Amino acid sequence: MESITNSIQGVPLNHYILFCTIIFCIGVIGVLIRRNAIVIFMSVELMLNAVNLLLVAFSAYKGDASGQVFVFFVMALAAAEVAVGLAIIVMIYRNTNSTDINVLNRLKW
Amino acid sequence: MNLFYLIAFLSIVFSLLVIFSKNPVYSVLYLIITFFTFTIHYILLNAQFLAIVNFIVYMGAIMVLFLFVLMLLNLNEDSEPMKSNLIKIAGVVAGMCLLVTLIGSFKALGESNPLILQNPEIGLVKNLGKVLFNEFLLPFEISSILLLTAMVGAVLIAKRDIKKV
Numbered sequence: 001m002e003s004i005t006n007s008i009q010g011v012p013l014n015h016y017i018l019f020c021t022i023i024f025c026i027g028v029i030g031v032l033i034r035r036n037a038i039v040i041f042m043s044v045e046l047m048l049n050a051v052n053l054l055l056v057a058f059s060a061y062k063g064d065a066s067g068q069v070f071v072f073f074v075m076a077l078a079a080a081e082v083a084v085g086l087a088i089i090v091m092i093y094r095n096t097n098s099t100d101i102n103v104l105n106r107l108k109w
Numbered sequence: 110m111n112l113f114y115l116i117a118f119l120s121i122v123f124s125l126l127v128i129f130s131k132n133p134v135y136s137v138l139y140l141i142i143t144f145f146t147f148t149i150h151y152i153l154l155n156a157q158f159l160a161i162v163n164f165i166v167y168m169g170a171i172m173v174l175f176l177f178v179l180m181l182l183n184l185n186e187d188s189e190p191m192k193s194n195l196i197k198i199a200g201v202v203a204g205m206c207l208l209v210t211l212i213g214s215f216k217a218l219g220e221s222n223p224l225i226l227q228n229p230e231i232g233l234v235k236n237l238g239k240v241l242f243n244e245f246l247l248p249f250e251i252s253s254i255l256l257l258t259a260m261v262g263a264v265l266i267a268k269r270d271i272k273k274v
Binding site: 016030033034057064072076077082090093094 | 114117121124125127133137140144147151155158162167170171174175178179181192197199200201203204205207208211212215222223225228232237240241244245248249255259260262263266
C-alpha cells in the first residue's frame with residue numbers, strides 16, 4: 001500500500017482541479033446533447049463523482065478528514081437521488097412509452 | 110506520479126464514451142469502468158474507506174439499478190431518441206465554453222504546491238469512523254432518514270395506480 005500511495009507524491013493540486021473540471025464539463029455536455037432521460041441521469045452521476053474526487057483531493061492535501069466524511073454524505077444523497085429519479089423515469093415510460101425528455105415539454109406551461 | 114496521469118486519461122476517455130455511445134446499455138457499461146477508475150483515484154489518495162464505498166455503492170448498487178431499469182424498459186439503439194446535429198454541436202460548444210472559462214479562472218490561481226499526503230492515516234476506516242461518529246453524528250442519522258424517505262418515495266412513485274387499472 002505504501003508504494004502505491006507514494007506514486008501520488010508530486011502531482012500538483014492544480015492537475016487534480018483541471019482533471020475534475022474536465023470530467024464535470026463532460027457531464028454538462030452529456031446533459032446538453034442527449035435526449036434519453038437515463039443517459040442524462042448518468043451524466044449527472046459523472047458530475048457528482050468529479051466533485052467527490054476533488055473534495056477527497058483537497059481533504060488529502062489539507063490533512064482534514066471532514067472532506068472525506070462529506071463525500072460519504074454525497075454518496076448517500078446520490079443513492080437516494082438515483083432511486084427516486086429512476087422511479088420517476090419508470091413512471092414517465094409507463095405514461096408516454098418512451099424516455100425521451102422532449103415528450104415532457106408540456107411541463108413548461 | 111505517472112500512474113495518476115494514466116488513470117486520469119482513462120477516466121476522461123471512458124466518460125467521453127459514456128456520453129457519445131449511441132446504445133444506452135454501452136453507456137452504462139462505460140460508466141461502470143469510469144467509476145472503477147475513480148475508485149483507483151481514491152486508492153491513490155489513500156482514501157481506502159471511500160474507495161470501498163465507491164466500489165460497493167456506485168459500481169454495485171447504482172449501476173445495477175441503472176442496468177435493471179434499462180433492461181426493464183427494453184431500450185436499445187433503435188428506440189434511442191437523438192437530437193439534431195445542430196443542437197449537438199451547440200451543446201458541445203457550450204460545454205467547451207464552460208470548460209475554458211473554468212480553466213481560465215483556475216489559471217489565475219497560479220502554480221500550486223504538489224499534493225503530499227500530510228496525514229496518510231486520514232482515509233482509513235478507523236480514523237474516518239471516529240470523525241463520523243463524533244462530529245458528524247447528527248448528519249449521519251439524518252442521512253438515514255433521507256434514505257428511508259427516498260425508499261418510500263420511490264416505491265410510491267413507481268407503484269401502478271390501482272384505481273386506474
